[in-house]
Amino acid sequence: MSNMIQAARAQVAQLTQQAYEKAAQAGLLPEGAQVKATIEIPKDTAHGDYASSFAMAGAKALHKAPRAIAQAIVDNLELEGSYFQKVEIAGPGFLNFTLGPRWYGEVLSAVEQEGAEYGANTEGNGEKVMVEFVSANPTGPMHMGNARGGVLGDTLANVLKRDGCDTWKEFYVNDAGNQIHKFAVSINARYMQLIVGEENFPFPEEGYHGDDIKELAKAIYEKHGDSWKDLPEEERLDKLAEYGLSVNIPRMESDLKRYGIVYDQWFFESSLHNSGYVAETVELLEKKGWTYEKDGALWLNTTKLLKEKFMREGKTQEQVDKLDLKDDVLRRGNGFYTYFAADIAYHRNKLEVRGFDKAINIWGADHHGHVARLQAALDGLGLDGSHRLVVVLMQLVNLMQDGKPVRMSKRSGKTIALHDLLDEISVDAARYFFNSRASTSPLDFDLDLAVREDSENPVYYVQYAHARICSLIARLAEEGAQVPQANDVDAAVLNTPEELALIKALAQFPEEIHLAARDYDPSRINRYLVALAGDFHRFYNACRIKGEEPQVLGARLKLADTVRSVLANGMGLLGVSAPEKM
Structure with missing residues (x-):
């Protein structure tokens, strides 16, 4: 390494x-x-x-x-x-x-010896890290926010692994709670409308209005006719939710696989409730003195937990007193546990039961207020949530076409679905563009640019550099010139400013991987690849290869092939293909 x-x-x-x-x-x-x-x-x-x-x-x-x-x-x-x-x-x-030449020669040797593992290091010290990302409600199709979070989480996990962490990718399926009830009620309304007519069964104002709900209701009606109509309402809603989830979850899995994302585990929220683990976690908080009862509900003393957390982090009493802190309900008066209670239990499961050293979550920026509260609750359980739970907040995506925002989807009516997007552009372009800015920056995704085949399109620019090198190697091989081993290259002949700059850029790759992991910012890899492709194009235009003296030809050919290897390596981290021809 x-x-x-x-x-x-x-x-x-x-x-x-x-x-x-x-x-x-x-x-x-x-x-x-x-x-x-x-x-x-x-x-x-x-x-x-x-x-x-x-x-x-x-x-x-x-x-x-x-x-x-x-x-x-x-x-x-x-x-x-x-x-x-x-x-x-x-x-x-x-x-x-x-x-001097020895250093430049050893860079070429290091890439040759380590191949696809070049850039790996041990900075992560084998730390067991879970990256949980997307975790979209299974009540509708994957959308644009999921597309950004998906590639951000997937690439971050890849980068952390290369930095020496023992990584795990997880999707948390919210298959319990209010949104599932709303999902069932929405399907129920569409199902009943098919039987008695739209005008005779009102659609709930708070329901999910997408066409996908109509499609689910239609599929149930085609399979079961009106036989579910006379079931007791609770039983009917359970069956409708179960059917909807049985369609939506595999569809989400399929969309994400198409997008190049495969998880180590899909973890179901319902399992936490069914096993009694949510109730056990809340009892633990009670025993530790962090809860109280009010209006028939059980509350977490979030205010006290946050005050202690902020004081530990160096805030003054005056600063803490100015914060608008509120407590959270854990168990409602009707006995049902809140989403926050389940969330605390899930993160306790990550850190305590499954023993992850660190839990990294990719969340939308609108969840900002939830971060410190969850960390403080884990602190209250003695799990050091302030350090072991890391939340990477992600800004919104604006989809642009013809210089204007695109607002409507062809199919779902409100949001732009991931499968719609992948019908328009390649997976490579989607993954590259969604990872092209740090998560803290809003992202303008230019649909026109993503399909262009020229140097203005960064993913095309990087892939073209790779394909250009592959073509060069194949062409010279036909003329009898093979890529030499690094030990057979005299690095002293690689002495132009363009050659030296290119080798230095190759040497930078392990640093970029480590910094991307340290800062939870995998977009560094995108920027590095564009810069490396630019350095290669400058070298290729300034330094002739074909027709040079054998020693120079061999050294330059080896340098080009080393760039090819690192470009492929970096694109692999991003989940982007490295084509040999374009």
């Missing part, structure tokens, strides 16, 4: 320390000083590839001017066999290190 950027940074520190110790032994600098230097990557390569502040950071401890310290270090540096070919003193005493 190579990270050549970190390896070079570590070597700068090592070489500098060794040079200091050598200079001290020679009496040029005082011995025994502990110097904490920073090592930066300058934006302008004229200032070297890595810059150490050792001389300035050590001025006080070494009782010398920084430039004098820098000169003593440079005079005692041993670069032979290292990643660096020269070191220069700049400004007040910066030590500017310039990379």
Whole structure:
């Protein structure tokens, strides 16, 4: 698992320390000083590839001017066999290190050796992480918000896994509670309308109005006729909900599979109620003194939990007192448990029963107010929800066509369904575009751009770079030029600015994966791939391959093939295909 950027940074520190110790032994600098230097990557390569502040950071401890310290270090540096070919003193005493052929050659070797696993690292330390995403109500078709959350959660889980976490993808099926009752009542109204006429059975104002509800009612009527009409209402509603879920859940699963998303588990909310786990969780909160009864209902003292949480996090009493905090009902007067109670139980199940170190949820930004409340409830159970529950909030998507917002769906009447969208554009374009911005930013999804076949379309641009390299390799293979092994490449011949910039871009990939995992922002991978494709196109236009001397041809062909490998690797993380021909 190579990270050549970190390896070079570590070597700068090592070489500098060794040079200091050598200079001290020679009496040029005082011995025994502990110097904490920073090592930066300058934006302008004229200032070297890595810059150490050792001389300035050590001025006080070494009782010398920084430039004098820098000169003593440079005079005692041993670069032979290292990643660096020269070191220069700049400004007040910066030590500017310039990379040499060995480092560039080792980047090519690392990609060759690690292949599809290149970029992997162990930063995640095997942490057991669940990423729960989409978790849409099974009462209607998947829509645009689900499309963004789907690719965000799926790609984030992929990135976390590559960063060294033990990841698990989960869909939480809300198959209990009010929305399922409303779902059943909506199907019931449409079913009864088919039997007695629309004018003789009113549709509930709060019901689900989509065509999908009519389709479910029609399918039930075609199968069972009016035989369900005379059933006791509660039994009929149960059967209608059961039928609706038996159609909708497999359909959701199918839509998501088409979208390239396969879960490790579909977890049913009903299982928490049926097993008594929700009741047990609420009892635990009662025993710990976090609840009280009022108006026949059982309440969670969310206010007290949140105050304690915010004080722990460093807010002042005055700041906490200004917050508009409210308590939450856990069990209604009729004995039914609220959605919040089930949510606490589900997250207790994640952290306590199944032992996940961290639970990551992808939620719409409208759930913002729910985050701290759920974390505080888990804190109340002794599960450290403030640290172990991470919620990635996601802003809305605006679908655009001809420069204007698209508001209506052809089929469902109100929202744009995922299956409608995937009839219009490719899965590759959908996955790429929905992951193209950080979750904290609203996303304008341009339908016209997503189907364009030119460099303005970022997914086409990246895929075209990959296909272009595949074609180049195939063409040269016909002429007898094979891609050489990295060990057979003389990296010293790769010395133009375009070649060096391209190899540095390849070396950046492990860093990008780690930063994407650390910040829960997989859109970094999109931006990286576009930049890498751009670096490749610049190299390809500036550096001839065909017809060059064999040594140069082989080295450039190997560089192109290494770019192909990393592009495919990155697109794989995004769930986007890497075509060989376009």
